[in-house]
Amino acid sequence: DTAVSQTPKYLVTQMGNDKSIKCEQNLGHDTMYWYKQDSKKFLKIMFSYNNKELIINETVPNRFSPKSPDKAHLNLHINSLELGDSAVYFCASSPRRVITDTQYFGPGTRLTVL
Amino acid sequence: DQQVKQNSPSLSVQEGRISILNCDYTNSMFDYFLWYKKYPAEGPTFLISISSIKDKNEDGRFTVFLNKSAKHLSLHIVPSQPGDSAVYFCAASGGQAGTALIFGKGTTLSVSS
Numbered sequence: 001d002t003a004v005s006q007t008p009k010y011l012v013t014q015m016g017n018d019k020s021i022k023c024e025q026n027l028g029h030d031t032m033y034w035y036k037q038d039s040k041k042f043l044k045i046m047f048s049y050n051n052k053e054l055i056i057n058e059t060v061p062n063r064f065s066p067k068s069p070d071k072a073h074l075n076l077h078i079n080s081l082e083l084g085d086s087a088v089y090f091c092a093s094s095p096r097r098v099i100t101d102t103q104y105f106g107p108g109t110r111l112t113v114l
Numbered sequence: 115d116q117q118v119k120q121n122s123p124s125l126s127v128q129e130g131r132i133s134i135l136n137c138d139y140t141n142s143m144f145d146y147f148l149w150y151k152k153y154p155a156e157g158p159t160f161l162i163s164i165s166s167i168k169d170k171n172e173d174g175r176f177t178v179f180l181n182k183s184a185k186h187l188s189l190h191i192v193p194s195q196p197g198d199s200a201v202y203f204c205a206a207s208g209g210q211a212g213t214a215l216i217f218g219k220g221t222t223l224s225v226s227s
Contacts, residue, residue, distance in 0.1 A: 004157070031213065043158070043203065045214035056214050090157050099146045099207045100165070103215060105157030 003027050004106035006091050012112045013081055021076045021109045023091030031055075032074040033092040033103065034066060043090070049074055050097045081113045117141045118206050120218035129227045133191040135202050137218055140185065143209025144216070147180060149189045150203040152220070158203055162189070166208070194225045 004025045013019055025032065033056075034046040047066045048056035054066070063079045078085060088108045094101040119138045127133045135149075145166045150158035164171040164178045164187065171178050177190045191198055204218040 033214070041219055043217040045216070048214060056212060094213070097213055099213050102160045105159070107155070107157050
Protein backbone atom coordinates (compact mmCIF):
# COMPACT_ATOMS: atom_id res chain seq x y z
CA ASP A 1 0.00 0.00 0.00
CA THR A 2 1.96 2.97 -1.30
CA ALA A 3 0.93 6.12 0.55
CA VAL A 4 2.12 8.62 -2.09
CA SER A 5 2.61 7.21 -5.57
CA GLN A 6 3.91 8.79 -8.75
CA THR A 7 3.75 7.66 -12.35
CA PRO A 8 5.86 7.22 -14.28
CA LYS A 9 9.01 6.54 -12.28
CA TYR A 10 11.21 7.32 -15.28
CA LEU A 11 10.42 9.55 -18.24
CA VAL A 12 12.73 10.11 -21.18
CA THR A 13 11.56 12.50 -23.88
CA GLN A 14 12.69 14.91 -26.56
CA MET A 15 12.93 18.68 -26.28
CA GLY A 16 9.73 20.44 -27.26
CA ASN A 17 7.42 17.60 -26.21
CA ASP A 18 4.60 17.91 -23.68
CA LYS A 19 4.46 15.44 -20.81
CA SER A 20 2.55 14.79 -17.59
CA ILE A 21 3.50 13.29 -14.26
CA LYS A 22 0.77 11.94 -12.03
CA CYS A 23 0.64 11.86 -8.25
CA GLU A 24 -1.86 10.13 -6.00
CA GLN A 25 -2.04 9.90 -2.22
CA ASN A 26 -4.24 7.47 -0.32
CA LEU A 27 -3.68 9.07 3.08
CA GLY A 28 -6.74 11.31 3.03
CA HIS A 29 -4.53 14.41 3.22
CA ASP A 30 -5.77 17.86 2.30
CA THR A 31 -2.51 19.37 1.07
CA MET A 32 -0.21 18.28 -1.77
CA TYR A 33 3.07 19.59 -3.12
CA TRP A 34 5.44 19.33 -6.06
CA TYR A 35 9.18 19.66 -5.47
CA LYS A 36 12.00 19.57 -8.00
CA GLN A 37 15.48 18.17 -7.30
CA ASP A 38 17.88 19.57 -9.85
CA SER A 39 21.30 18.35 -10.97
CA LYS A 40 22.92 20.11 -8.00
CA LYS A 41 20.69 18.06 -5.70
CA PHE A 42 18.69 21.02 -4.41
CA LEU A 43 15.10 20.13 -3.54
CA LYS A 44 12.91 23.15 -4.28
CA ILE A 45 9.21 23.75 -3.85
CA MET A 46 7.27 24.35 -7.04
CA PHE A 47 3.57 24.25 -6.15
CA SER A 48 1.19 23.44 -3.35
CA TYR A 49 -2.52 22.72 -3.40
CA ASN A 50 -4.89 22.61 -0.45
CA ASN A 51 -8.25 20.94 -1.10
CA LYS A 52 -7.79 21.43 -4.86
CA GLU A 53 -6.93 25.12 -4.45
CA LEU A 54 -3.53 26.46 -5.51
CA ILE A 55 -1.84 28.05 -2.48
CA ILE A 56 1.87 28.12 -3.37
CA ASN A 57 3.15 28.94 -6.82
CA GLU A 58 6.89 29.57 -6.78
CA THR A 59 8.82 31.20 -9.59
CA VAL A 60 8.32 28.43 -12.07
CA PRO A 61 7.98 28.88 -15.85
CA ASN A 62 4.36 28.92 -16.94
CA ARG A 63 5.15 25.89 -19.09
CA PHE A 64 4.56 24.00 -15.85
CA SER A 65 0.89 23.66 -14.95
CA PRO A 66 -0.33 21.70 -11.95
CA LYS A 67 -3.83 20.28 -11.93
CA SER A 68 -5.73 18.83 -8.99
CA PRO A 69 -8.87 16.99 -10.12
CA ASP A 70 -9.60 16.01 -6.52
CA LYS A 71 -7.74 16.30 -3.26
CA ALA A 72 -6.14 12.86 -3.65
CA HIS A 73 -4.46 13.75 -6.95
CA LEU A 74 -2.03 16.43 -8.05
CA ASN A 75 -0.71 16.11 -11.58
CA LEU A 76 2.06 18.12 -13.20
CA HIS A 77 1.87 18.96 -16.88
CA ILE A 78 4.93 20.36 -18.64
CA ASN A 79 4.70 21.99 -22.07
CA SER A 80 7.53 22.49 -24.55
CA LEU A 81 10.09 20.58 -22.53
CA GLU A 82 13.59 22.04 -22.33
CA LEU A 83 16.95 20.45 -21.45
CA GLY A 84 16.96 22.32 -18.13
CA ASP A 85 13.75 20.57 -17.08
CA SER A 86 15.72 17.38 -16.57
CA ALA A 87 15.45 16.63 -12.85
CA VAL A 88 13.76 14.40 -10.31
CA TYR A 89 10.27 15.58 -9.44
CA PHE A 90 8.82 14.64 -6.05
CA CYS A 91 5.22 14.82 -5.01
CA ALA A 92 4.38 15.13 -1.32
CA SER A 93 1.29 15.39 0.85
CA SER A 94 0.47 16.49 4.38
CA PRO A 95 -2.69 16.18 6.47
CA ARG A 96 -3.37 19.89 6.66
CA ARG A 97 -1.93 23.21 5.59
CA VAL A 98 0.01 23.55 8.85
CA ILE A 99 3.78 23.75 9.17
CA THR A 100 3.88 21.15 11.94
CA ASP A 101 2.18 18.50 9.79
CA THR A 102 4.64 16.02 8.35
CA GLN A 103 5.01 15.95 4.58
CA TYR A 104 5.12 12.47 3.06
CA PHE A 105 7.02 12.14 -0.19
CA GLY A 106 6.49 9.94 -3.20
CA PRO A 107 9.38 7.96 -4.74
CA GLY A 108 10.09 10.59 -7.39
CA THR A 109 9.90 10.77 -11.17
CA ARG A 110 13.21 11.09 -12.99
CA LEU A 111 12.65 13.21 -16.11
CA THR A 112 15.34 13.25 -18.78
CA VAL A 113 14.97 15.65 -21.69
CA LEU A 114 17.15 14.87 -24.70
CA ASP B 115 20.46 32.45 -2.44
CA GLN B 116 20.50 29.46 -0.11
CA GLN B 117 18.44 30.02 3.00
CA VAL B 118 19.33 26.61 4.43
CA LYS B 119 22.91 25.41 4.21
CA GLN B 120 24.53 22.10 4.92
CA ASN B 121 28.21 22.79 4.47
CA SER B 122 29.45 19.21 4.83
CA PRO B 123 28.56 17.18 1.75
CA SER B 124 29.62 13.94 3.42
CA LEU B 125 30.37 12.37 6.78
CA SER B 126 31.89 8.98 7.60
CA VAL B 127 31.41 7.40 11.02
CA GLN B 128 32.06 4.02 12.55
CA GLU B 129 29.21 1.88 13.79
CA GLY B 130 28.38 2.59 17.42
CA ARG B 131 29.84 6.09 17.38
CA ILE B 132 27.98 9.38 17.31
CA SER B 133 27.08 11.06 14.01
CA ILE B 134 26.64 14.83 14.09
CA LEU B 135 25.12 16.53 11.07
CA ASN B 136 25.03 20.30 10.94
CA CYS B 137 22.77 22.85 9.31
CA ASP B 138 22.72 26.66 9.20
CA TYR B 139 19.93 28.94 8.10
CA THR B 140 19.72 32.61 7.25
CA ASN B 141 16.02 33.44 7.53
CA SER B 142 15.09 34.34 11.11
CA MET B 143 11.39 34.03 10.24
CA PHE B 144 11.55 30.23 9.98
CA ASP B 145 9.39 28.63 12.69
CA TYR B 146 9.92 24.95 12.21
CA PHE B 147 12.90 22.79 11.36
CA LEU B 148 13.02 19.22 10.15
CA TRP B 149 15.40 16.49 9.17
CA TYR B 150 14.60 14.12 6.35
CA LYS B 151 16.47 10.99 5.38
CA LYS B 152 16.74 9.79 1.80
CA TYR B 153 17.86 6.49 0.32
CA PRO B 154 18.78 6.22 -3.39
CA ALA B 155 15.79 6.00 -5.76
CA GLU B 156 13.36 6.78 -2.94
CA GLY B 157 11.64 9.92 -1.73
CA PRO B 158 12.74 11.71 1.45
CA THR B 159 11.27 10.32 4.66
CA PHE B 160 10.64 12.38 7.76
CA LEU B 161 13.00 11.77 10.66
CA ILE B 162 12.58 14.38 13.37
CA SER B 163 11.54 18.00 13.79
CA ILE B 164 11.81 20.89 16.21
CA SER B 165 9.81 24.03 16.76
CA SER B 166 11.59 27.37 17.07
CA ILE B 167 10.36 27.68 20.66
CA LYS B 168 12.40 24.63 21.72
CA ASP B 169 16.11 23.99 21.78
CA LYS B 170 16.09 20.20 21.82
CA ASN B 171 13.93 17.33 20.64
CA GLU B 172 14.73 13.68 21.12
CA ASP B 173 13.32 10.56 19.49
CA GLY B 174 15.12 7.34 20.27
CA ARG B 175 18.63 7.46 18.82
CA PHE B 176 17.96 10.81 17.14
CA THR B 177 18.24 14.22 18.80
CA VAL B 178 17.92 17.58 17.13
CA PHE B 179 19.40 20.69 18.74
CA LEU B 180 18.43 24.22 17.78
CA ASN B 181 20.49 27.33 18.52
CA LYS B 182 18.32 30.23 17.37
CA SER B 183 20.83 32.95 18.14
CA ALA B 184 23.40 31.22 15.94
CA LYS B 185 20.77 30.15 13.39
CA HIS B 186 22.16 26.66 13.63
CA LEU B 187 20.74 23.21 14.14
CA SER B 188 22.31 19.81 14.39
CA LEU B 189 21.19 16.21 14.27
CA HIS B 190 22.86 13.71 16.59
CA ILE B 191 22.55 9.99 15.94
CA VAL B 192 23.69 7.78 18.81
CA PRO B 193 24.69 5.03 18.34
CA SER B 194 25.13 5.12 14.58
CA GLN B 195 24.18 1.98 12.65
CA PRO B 196 25.04 0.88 9.10
CA GLY B 197 21.34 1.23 8.18
CA ASP B 198 21.64 4.94 8.94
CA SER B 199 23.77 5.38 5.82
CA ALA B 200 21.75 7.75 3.63
CA VAL B 201 21.51 11.39 2.55
CA TYR B 202 20.21 13.64 5.33
CA PHE B 203 18.39 16.82 4.41
CA CYS B 204 17.83 19.70 6.77
CA ALA B 205 14.68 21.71 6.04
CA ALA B 206 12.87 24.73 7.41
CA SER B 207 9.38 26.15 7.08
CA GLY B 208 7.33 29.07 8.31
CA GLY B 209 7.48 32.81 7.77
CA GLN B 210 7.10 33.74 4.11
CA ALA B 211 7.76 30.15 3.10
CA GLY B 212 4.53 29.07 4.77
CA THR B 213 4.23 25.30 4.71
CA ALA B 214 6.75 24.89 1.89
CA LEU B 215 9.89 23.08 2.99
CA ILE B 216 13.11 24.95 2.24
CA PHE B 217 15.79 22.28 1.98
CA GLY B 218 19.53 22.26 2.38
CA LYS B 219 21.67 20.44 -0.15
CA GLY B 220 22.02 17.33 1.99
CA THR B 221 24.83 15.48 3.77
CA THR B 222 25.68 11.92 2.80
CA LEU B 223 26.28 9.85 5.93
CA SER B 224 28.23 6.60 5.67
CA VAL B 225 28.32 4.34 8.69
CA SER B 226 30.85 1.53 8.49
CA SER B 227 30.71 -1.67 10.52
